[in-house]
Amino acid sequence: MHQPDQLYAHPQAELSQFRFDEPVVQVFPDMIKRSVPGYSQIIANTGLLAKRFAQDNSLIYDLGCSLGASSLAMRQHLVASNCRIVGLDNSAAMLDRARQYLEMQDSSIELSLELADICQYDYQPCSFMVLNLTLQFIAPEHRPDLLSRLAQACLPGGALLLSEKICFTDPMEQQLMTELHHDFKRANGYSDLEISQKRQAIERVLIPETLDSHQQRLLAAGFSKVLLWYRNLNFVSLLAIK
Numbered sequence: 001m002h003q004p005d006q007l008y009a010h011p012q013a014e015l016s017q018f019r020f021d022e023p024v025v026q027v028f029p030d031m032i033k034r035s036v037p038g039y040s041q042i043i044a045n046t047g048l049l050a051k052r053f054a055q056d057n058s059l060i061y062d063l064g065c066s067l068g069a070s071s072l073a074m075r076q077h078l079v080a081s082n083c084r085i086v087g088l089d090n091s092a093a094m095l096d097r098a099r100q101y102l103e104m105q106d107s108s109i110e111l112s113l114e115l116a117d118i119c120q121y122d123y124q125p126c127s128f129m130v131l132n133l134t135l136q137f138i139a140p141e142h143r144p145d146l147l148s149r150l151a152q153a154c155l156p157g158g159a160l161l162l163s164e165k166i167c168f169t170d171p172m173e174q175q176l177m178t179e180l181h182h183d184f185k186r187a188n189g190y191s192d193l194e195i196s197q198k199r200q201a202i203e204r205v206l207i208p209e210t211l212d213s214h215q216q217r218l219l220a221a222g223f224s225k226v227l228l229w230y231r232n233l234n235f236v237s238l239l240a241i242k
């Protein structure tokens with residue numbers, strides 16, 4: 001159903017800014033697995049974490065759901081009764097394809113997809129929320145308000161799963177982690193040209209922050225505990241508990 005990612009395999013005279021459009025949708029599963037160290041582990045554990053935190057009769061949000069990988073994993077593992085998953089994304093191309101994947105899954109758990117900007121959405125009380133590699137695409141000035149509204153919507157005992165690419169204050173650590181990330185991509189078959197063109201296309205839309213900034217902001221937003229449950233090179237996943 002999807003193709004190998006060759007979007008940046010040939011030299012491009014003018015590199016346009018990275019967008020989640022139809023060509024990206026067609027290669028997305030291959031692109032994300034070969035570009036994000038630990039992506040599959042994060043997705044698999046999202047199902048287990050949702051199982052632990054989801055409460056009976058509650059909502060679960062998958063924010064920036066793309067093709068619905070986190071939603072599919074949660075649907076496989078949830079045991080709480082009468083939960084409903086809502087996936088939000090502002091790319092119509094992503095959601096059109098996500099619907100096809102979700103229809104193939106045999107599950108009694110209701111799952112709806114909505115075309116929406118996660119910064120403008122009216123969140124209802126929920127027990128579990130996933131922001132898997134999405135906050136990094138939100139303009140930094142909108143991040144505090146979004147996280148405060150998510151913390152407000154989160155029921156006591158509920159949680160937010162936040163996975164992000166991070167940056168580092170120590171220049172040596174920054175350089176080493178960047179190089180190791182590029183080694184990871186090279187080991188997954190990307191050429192130096194692909195790595196460099198993708199980097200140029202995405203650097204103004206994917207804005208990483210330090211681990212410490214994420215932890216402090218989640219606490220300031222109203223979560224009571226922030227736990228680092230996964231790290232692989234310059235990618236982390238945090239669990240913020242209300």
Ligand code: GEK
Pocket residue numbers: 020032063064065066067068069070088089090091094116117118119131132133134137138
């Ligand atoms: C996964 N979570 O496979 N509102 C809604 N969606 C947005 C917004 C916004 N303001 N900005 C970006 N997106 C997924 C992977 S991908 C990460 C998430 C990546 C959406 C965008 O359209 C895209 O589908 C997603 O966030 C980011 O677990 O490609 O590195």
